[in-house]
Amino acid sequence: xxxxxxxxxxxxxxxxxxxxxxxxxxxxxxxxxxxxxxxxxxxxxxxxxxxxxxxxxxxxxxxxxxxxxxxxxxxxxxxxxxxxxxxxxxxxxxxxxxxxxxxxxxxxxxxxxxxxxxxxxxxxxxxxxxxxxxxxxxxxxxxxxxxxxxxxxxxxxxxxxxxxxxxxxxxxxxxxxxxxxxxxxxxxxxxxxxxxxxxxxxxxxxxxxxxxxxxxxxxxxxxxxxxxxxxxxxxxxxxxxxxxxxxxxxxxxxxx
Numbered sequence: 001x002x003x004x005x006x007x008x009x010x011x012x013x014x015x016x017x018x019x020x021x022x023x024x025x026x027x028x029x030x031x032x033x034x035x036x037x038x039x040x041x042x043x044x045x046x047x048x049x050x051x052x053x054x055x056x057x058x059x060x061x062x063x064x065x066x067x068x069x070x071x072x073x074x075x076x077x078x079x080x081x082x083x084x085x086x087x088x089x090x091x092x093x094x095x096x097x098x099x100x101x102x103x104x105x106x107x108x109x110x111x112x113x114x115x116x117x118x119x120x121x122x123x124x125x126x127x128x129x130x131x132x133x134x135x136x137x138x139x140x141x142x143x144x145x146x147x148x149x150x151x152x153x154x155x156x157x158x159x160x161x162x163x164x165x166x167x168x169x170x171x172x173x174x175x176x177x178x179x180x181x182x183x184x185x186x187x188x189x190x191x192x193x194x195x196x197x198x199x200x201x202x203x204x205x206x207x208x209x210x211x212x213x214x215x216x217x218x219x220x221x222x223x224x225x226x227x228x229x230x231x232x233x234x235x236x237x238x239x240x241x242x243x244x245x246x247x248x249x250x251x252x253x254x255x256x
Contacts, residue, residue, distance in 0.1 A: 109162025
């Protein structure tokens with residue numbers, strides 16, 4: 001999609017690009033109806049708990065609040081990158097198509113990263129994996145922005161970021177399911193994603209504001225690295241499961 005969009009914008013007015021995305025949105029509508037069968041799947045967990053009670057528990061649940069706060073930082077960093085990477089590369093004298101290629105590489109590597117994160121999340125603590133993802137992102141950001149960008153370094157950066165990008169989704173979804181079950185999972189994920197999108201708005205707006213004030217993206221990416229690293233540490237230390245008040249005894253087989 002980034003490659004197609006860049007090609008359209010290079011030869012046509014932006015209105016043609018908008019119509020292109022409108023056509024894609026219309027094609028998505030039938031797919032939404034066909035996927036509605038997932039609503040018939042039985043929910044697991046929270047069988048006797050109402051929506052209001054579950055939301056009240058979530059607002060007092062430390063791991064859920066920590067995870068949602070880290071998700072805010074996730075949105076801040078990622079949308080800062082997608083919004084301002086094309087401008088950054090243009091300032092550095094790179095071909096505009098390079099930013100489209102980088103976003104395409106990120107999209108492709110998302111597939112690999114998501115599958116890998118889901119596989120790892122089934123075997124290791126999800127909150128620790130999630131925190132490590134945020135820390136690794138901060139490291140990749142630092143390595144890329146500390147040196148002048150080249151086509152090779154940009155695509156390598158995009159591949160690394162793609163592995164760490166959408167891979168948060170299976171971990172966040174798995175954490176919510178472990179905390180509260182699947183009955184109200186969509187609502188709870190929606191609440192977390194609202195915070196993610198607030199962070200996204202701040203990343204896009206804040207990055208532009210810092211650039212307008214300083215004429216450089218240095219302060220913006222450094223801020224992103226600091227908050228991303230901090231979010232990863234907090235997610236690891238405070239995002240794990242708390243003590244359970246009533247632990248059920250496991251059934252034992254009667255002696256024969």
